[in-house]
Amino acid sequence: MYNQTTGYLSRMIKFDNNRERRVRMYNPICSTVRQDAEKVKICVYDYNKDYVKQHELKDVREAFTFKENGNISWINIDGIRKADIEAIGEHFGIHPLIQEDILSIGQRPKMDEGDDIMYCLLNMLYFNEDTITVEQEQISIVLGKNFVITFQEDADRDVFNGIREKLNIPKSKLRSASADYLAYSMIDTIVDFYFVVMDKLSDKLEAVEEEIIRAASTRSLAQINSLRRELIVLRRNVLPVRDMVSGIIRSDSPLLDERVMRYFKDVSDHITQAADMVENYRDMIMSMQDLYLNKANIRLNEVMKVMAIVTCLMAPATVIGGIFGMNFDRIPYIHNRYGFFIAVALMLLVPVYMIYLFKKRGWFKRM
Amino acid sequence: MYNQTTGYLSRMIKFDNNRERRVRMYNPICSTVRQDAEKVKICVYDYNKDYVKQHELKDVREAFTFKENGNISWINIDGIRKADIEAIGEHFGIHPLIQEDILSIGQRPKMDEGDDIMYCLLNMLYFNEDTITVEQEQISIVLGKNFVITFQEDADRDVFNGIREKLNIPKSKLRSASADYLAYSMIDTIVDFYFVVMDKLSDKLEAVEEEIIRAASTRSLAQINSLRRELIVLRRNVLPVRDMVSGIIRSDSPLLDERVMRYFKDVSDHITQAADMVENYRDMIMSMQDLYLNKANIRLNEVMKVMAIVTCLMAPATVIGGIFGMNFDRIPYIHNRYGFFIAVALMLLVPVYMIYLFKKRGWFKRM
Amino acid sequence: MYNQTTGYLSRMIKFDNNRERRVRMYNPICSTVRQDAEKVKICVYDYNKDYVKQHELKDVREAFTFKENGNISWINIDGIRKADIEAIGEHFGIHPLIQEDILSIGQRPKMDEGDDIMYCLLNMLYFNEDTITVEQEQISIVLGKNFVITFQEDADRDVFNGIREKLNIPKSKLRSASADYLAYSMIDTIVDFYFVVMDKLSDKLEAVEEEIIRAASTRSLAQINSLRRELIVLRRNVLPVRDMVSGIIRSDSPLLDERVMRYFKDVSDHITQAADMVENYRDMIMSMQDLYLNKANIRLNEVMKVMAIVTCLMAPATVIGGIFGMNFDRIPYIHNRYGFFIAVALMLLVPVYMIYLFKKRGWFKRM
Amino acid sequence: MYNQTTGYLSRMIKFDNNRERRVRMYNPICSTVRQDAEKVKICVYDYNKDYVKQHELKDVREAFTFKENGNISWINIDGIRKADIEAIGEHFGIHPLIQEDILSIGQRPKMDEGDDIMYCLLNMLYFNEDTITVEQEQISIVLGKNFVITFQEDADRDVFNGIREKLNIPKSKLRSASADYLAYSMIDTIVDFYFVVMDKLSDKLEAVEEEIIRAASTRSLAQINSLRRELIVLRRNVLPVRDMVSGIIRSDSPLLDERVMRYFKDVSDHITQAADMVENYRDMIMSMQDLYLNKANIRLNEVMKVMAIVTCLMAPATVIGGIFGMNFDRIPYIHNRYGFFIAVALMLLVPVYMIYLFKKRGWFKRM
Amino acid sequence: MYNQTTGYLSRMIKFDNNRERRVRMYNPICSTVRQDAEKVKICVYDYNKDYVKQHELKDVREAFTFKENGNISWINIDGIRKADIEAIGEHFGIHPLIQEDILSIGQRPKMDEGDDIMYCLLNMLYFNEDTITVEQEQISIVLGKNFVITFQEDADRDVFNGIREKLNIPKSKLRSASADYLAYSMIDTIVDFYFVVMDKLSDKLEAVEEEIIRAASTRSLAQINSLRRELIVLRRNVLPVRDMVSGIIRSDSPLLDERVMRYFKDVSDHITQAADMVENYRDMIMSMQDLYLNKANIRLNEVMKVMAIVTCLMAPATVIGGIFGMNFDRIPYIHNRYGFFIAVALMLLVPVYMIYLFKKRGWFKRM
Numbered sequence A, B, C, D, E: 001m002y003n004q005t006t007g008y009l010s011r012m013i014k015f016d017n018n019r020e021r022r023v024r025m026y027n028p029i030c031s032t033v034r035q036d037a038e039k040v041k042i043c044v045y046d047y048n049k050d051y052v053k054q055h056e057l058k059d060v061r062e063a064f065t066f067k068e069n070g071n072i073s074w075i076n077i078d079g080i081r082k083a084d085i086e087a088i089g090e091h092f093g094i095h096p097l098i099q100e101d102i103l104s105i106g107q108r109p110k111m112d113e114g115d116d117i118m119y120c121l122l123n124m125l126y127f128n129e130d131t132i133t134v135e136q137e138q139i140s141i142v143l144g145k146n147f148v149i150t151f152q153e154d155a156d157r158d159v160f161n162g163i164r165e166k167l168n169i170p171k172s173k174l175r176s177a178s179a180d181y182l183a184y185s186m187i188d189t190i191v192d193f194y195f196v197v198m199d200k201l202s203d204k205l206e207a208v209e210e211e212i213i214r215a216a217s218t219r220s221l222a223q224i225n226s227l228r229r230e231l232i233v234l235r236r237n238v239l240p241v242r243d244m245v246s247g248i249i250r251s252d253s254p255l256l257d258e259r260v261m262r263y264f265k266d267v268s269d270h271i272t273q274a275a276d277m278v279e280n281y282r283d284m285i286m287s288m289q290d291l292y293l294n295k296a297n298i299r300l301n302e303v304m305k306v307m308a309i310v311t312c313l314m315a316p317a318t319v320i321g322g323i324f325g326m327n328f329d330r331i332p333y334i335h336n337r338y339g340f341f342i343a344v345a346l347m348l349l350v351p352v353y354m355i356y357l358f359k360k361r362g363w364f365k366r367m
């Protein structure tokens, strides 16, 4: 399975409502918490305006030559191993603290500037339709003079296929631009994918709301709670990524070309929009919960009201039955031929009159 | 219909309470999400202090001549097509990212400055009296040295008729001023129209509140929810437009004359006022919901109280009936001529005394 | 009546709870919304340290001579007419946008600086004891080099009598100081009057709270709601006036003497205090509402509890009556001389024992 | 009593829950609101490193000589009279607006800088154990070149005895330092006393919480409300004093020695801690109120549940009694010797079985 | 026990729900509140790149020689005595106010800069598994030119064993770096330990949530409340430590090497993450409480509904019994052979039909 191949400890809050629930958090005191990945895949795109070549490497050390080979190089490493990070880190000038961040799990999205590099850590989000959960894959992006190194946890998926396609198009903006534009494209793609996840989450929200309106059941409440938890995962990613992008825009790193800044401002627009939408979803979930509780309450109250009314309507009949069931010698109408029918008629008429009264006061109207 | 002619996908949150509800959001990963408009209408106002001429164009390329013809030109394009935007964009120096914004749907209102242009994106709001919904039409305003280009989604409506009238008045401020004053007039008019929408929304609010006070029904709750959703549409427009106008005021673009700044400050006053009013409406809706729930609760409680009291008042009669219905040989008064009447009198007197007691304690008082 | 004489459209949120309610808002698109006042009263105080003269003018044009006559002149115009504002505006150098603000209704309190003038717009508040509402009268204060022009809506009332008295005292600070001190005195007086209004509102709050504690009724809830609305009027005035005064303090207008700044800081203290008090009143109203709802709930619960207990206590008697009312041939004690009394005694003793049990468990204790 | 001797109008919010409640606020329009104190006590500490002398003065004018006598002088005036303030103010260079602040009542704590003086206004707090209220005494501290003047409302109490003691110790820091250190000592002592008040309030909070846990009664709710009000008094003092101390730290007055600043930063730590504690108390009171309401609700629900269950359990017996009480000619078991006993046994067995069923479903379990 | 050996007064908010609860706060007016520790342990690590020696001292005065001995010295003092602090303070140049902070208890985490030292006060947190409480131990860190002095309350525990191990490793970063890196390592370790505490708290949270989902009982509510209180302890530490670390990063003290700043920024990342997690836990606790209350409510409502339904279903049988129990001469079917059975059948059929109706309306469905 996914978790096993990457040695990646599920660390986001996931609640399996009916049976078990696990909150696993990063315990930074245990420096060995990230197990080395079993499988590591290293892939380099080496390109310039007129040339592009894709290399599959066996060992991270083979990537060293791409540092200053004149072309722009995207070194993508799927599967994180401490030794690899340290080797790469030393050769490409990545500070030990940033190496630690790359190795960390459950880290808050962040941006950091080193002497000759810029570092971004954030999560790619996927929506798992089967478990209806938002899954995260941590990605580290290291931008250098003529290279971008990315560290992913999972070899089997990422969101960069669009970028790979554009790299193969000779005159694309991506091929002509410098390395910072490649880094921008990655962050932009990751943020764009947040909208895909939100879109799917929003479909689920709709489905649950429709279910509540049609026929609210305890299951609905469980689903609301579950969606709320997935939304928290989104929220915990979107808000710090907003800070991260602002940090890039404010940065005066020589690695960032003035013309690329405008592109980061565009990402900033999108992530701000995403933050707005997350807030809207929060409001929607809250009002869905209110709706559910109101509906549940109204249904219960209706039942109680009907029971109370029925019980109340039968009480006069009980009394009348009691009156003529008394053993007095002299009871009016007792020997009358129609006595019984008069009594039973009374038993019917009194509740009918009561119903008339109740109706007049609007007590049968549903609220 | 409106949506079909423009290829505009309804993307605001609309809930059709009783049947279906659709939350459609912009998915920025699908770059083809905005379908090209079927019909495009291009209209140019070319004017200076002494001269005004209105042109209907067939193709966007015909508009190129208006860029530097000495007059101020308002190029209004109804219906958005990718190819048109690119053509216009290249000739008038609109950055590809801004072109993307013009093409986007569901974008947050924003302001951007290019090399020789200033760009504003916001929504015109209309109140649809039939569906009781706030409808949006995205508008992009591009301000250049001597021209203003506007991109609208819907050819059949906008809020600029007042501006068109003033353009035909020879000595009007609009005719004498520079292009930035035209852009100001547009934003001012759009913001003024927010008040029209709020005014109508406020009328609906009043109507619902009166209905709740007169005779609250489940329909009222549905209406409150529906109004709350329309208010969210308003809120999501007003707050970012406030930021947008602040951005214009803080900007030091050479396109903005110092004397026009004072006019944008006036718009800022209005949009701040609008934001205040939106907050007031929110409070009003919240307290209306409280009012409804309180009234519903009070009515239910009243019913339950009456039922409980009636049931309780009849219990003694049942007991008395039971007492004299027992089959003991010796029962006092059983052979007495008035026995029955005494028993029935007791059945009446005990509840009467209970009513007296309850009343004394104020238990019949409505709360 | 007040509203008719001034053509002033009631524009604050007023709810007449039992019958009708009107939310009228300023629709800035209708530039003709403020009807010209029927009656206009113009009064000028012309003064310096040694001299004071009061003039009643027939036409605003007569006020022109006071602009640069060497003395300080307070031109007070009660009743707002478009033509007057334009005439005054042109002669005294008031920008058309500020003229628009003077004509506006429902405007948020604001401060603006023109080339040679400073402009303040705020509301005088009055507490109408009959309708228990906070009424507003918009006032515009234009401070120039040696003059202050004030525009009021209502000729029949303002809060400036204290200032008029001081103007007649030869050696008063007001007579010796420059025009900015007169403007300060006006704003100070208006803010001081907010406290008067709050004081009266607070008296009403107290009265309602006492009523709730003594005997809560539905009327109390209506009164709480009504007071809450009046508080919103206060709040919507106090908070922007605080911003307005801060704006004056930060301003570096040559019209404001450094020594007068200290006085505006004093106003700032007072308006901050007022904002604090408004927040306190909000808290008080909220906790009053809680108190009411708790009391209403407790009373209802008490009734329901008593009914449930009485019904429950009578059930055993019904059962016993039923037992001995069965028609079996052989029923113990049926022929016994004391059988009936034993049964009735049981009917009494069982509930007595139940009461004993219930009491022991504290179920009769009120919460 | 206290209020009479000082002519000090009780102006804090005090609620006497069971009988009456008075919210008296400062009405700044009535400039005569503070009645002149009947008794005034003036006491001067004149000291330097080697010398200390205490003087009791009859008239404020006698204090004039202490302004520039070379020593540091603490002039403490208990009891506030308008004429005294004006005399002192003129001689010691206190601006009329600051004189007004000294005379004010219900003023928000504030700091002000004059030409040669610094002015602080705050409240000393006392916890009145009898009425369980937080009482305030307004104090004005005027710091000059070599003097400190303090104005208190109440001659019979203040919190400065510790300072008086240290003044009598020859080599104490207080005796060696300049006048600003004396002012610091006063503010420090006042803030330290806030902790004493909080400590006592916290004891009361604990007592109420224990009472709620043991046996919640309506009295508890009243006590929670009352404590909440006292907390508001605290909160309204702590938060502005924090601003006041920040103002002193940011100030660049020549009256404040750089070395004394460090001491004010220490006061700032303490008042920040106090603000934190006030927030904690707020949370505690909120959760106490929740606890009370939950307990009250649980108890009521328990009663209702028991009543419903008992009523329900007796219904089958009523039905069985009714069945065998019918007057049909042929009723099974009616002539059977054990018929009656079988019926009564049924009346017992059915509820027993019902109890068994209910228990199995956990309906008797308390929540 | 712990508290006795150190003379440390338990000062965090601890609630022992069922019996007693104690809120003890620091009362800064009582300067003698911290009792002198009975036992004091002084331990010095004296080291440089090539050398390390551990000394156990008897008296604080022995530590004086380590101030300027060329090596870096970590002087750790377990157990706080006023006299020791004063001696150390005078020799190492610790300002009396910082000495006071070291002696204080219940102080808010803070950072302070002296002339030649930097001072940090914060709490080490431990999770006591037995009492399920978060315990605090106050620690003061004084960073000087070539020394670090730490003051701890409890000799029997701290979180620095990892540091002690690294000090014994010859070429470790710690041994090669300057004193500021040692101070960083301490703060980093303390913050890392907050995650350990949060991890354990999170385990408890999970356990309680599972219990609520399985079988909510009153105990669960008590546990939620208790966890909420422990979370407050965490929160009151995490938030001010975040401010403290920001203060260090902004500081321009010559004691802090530029290269060490990067490490403090790493701590800042961690403490920000911790603050995020605390907020998440708050949300989780809140939703757990909601979950509990909803479950409790649903269970109660279910019971009430069943009781109401059962009572209601039996009412018709009572009425039918009453009808045929009346003593009229002529009652239909009374002499019929199957009369009784028809009546009893009716008694069964009517409720069965009612059940059918109720089911059709969904009144038996659980919500």
Ligand SMILES: [Mg+2]
Residues within 6 Å of the ligand: A078, A137, A152, A153, A154, A155, A156, A157, A158
């Ligand atoms: Mg991957």
Ligand SMILES: [Mg+2]
Residues within 6 Å of the ligand: A188, A189, A191, A192, A266, A267, A270, B028
């Ligand atoms: Mg994007």
Ligand SMILES: [Mg+2]
Residues within 6 Å of the ligand: A188
């Ligand atoms: Mg894009």
Ligand SMILES: [Mg+2]
Residues within 6 Å of the ligand: A279, A280
């Ligand atoms: Mg929102």
Ligand SMILES: [Mg+2]
Residues within 6 Å of the ligand: A279, A283
């Ligand atoms: Mg919101």
Ligand SMILES: [Mg+2]
Residues within 6 Å of the ligand: A266, A269, B097, B100, B101
């Ligand atoms: Mg964009």
Ligand SMILES: [Mg+2]
Residues within 6 Å of the ligand: B078, B137, B152, B153, B154, B155, B156, B157, B158
């Ligand atoms: Mg249009």
Ligand SMILES: [Mg+2]
Residues within 6 Å of the ligand: B188, B189, B191, B192, B266, B267, B270, C028
């Ligand atoms: Mg406008």
Ligand SMILES: [Mg+2]
Residues within 6 Å of the ligand: B188
């Ligand atoms: Mg306008």
Ligand SMILES: [Mg+2]
Residues within 6 Å of the ligand: B279, B280
């Ligand atoms: Mg508001």
Ligand SMILES: [Mg+2]
Residues within 6 Å of the ligand: B279, B283
């Ligand atoms: Mg609000």
Ligand SMILES: [Mg+2]
Residues within 6 Å of the ligand: B266, B269, C097, C100, C101
């Ligand atoms: Mg305006």
Ligand SMILES: [Mg+2]
Residues within 6 Å of the ligand: C078, C137, C152, C153, C154, C155, C156, C157, C158
């Ligand atoms: Mg007036």
Ligand SMILES: [Mg+2]
Residues within 6 Å of the ligand: C188, C189, C191, C192, C266, C267, C270, D028
């Ligand atoms: Mg004032």
Ligand SMILES: [Mg+2]
Residues within 6 Å of the ligand: C188
């Ligand atoms: Mg005044």
Ligand SMILES: [Mg+2]
Residues within 6 Å of the ligand: C266, C269, D097, D100, D101
């Ligand atoms: Mg003042």
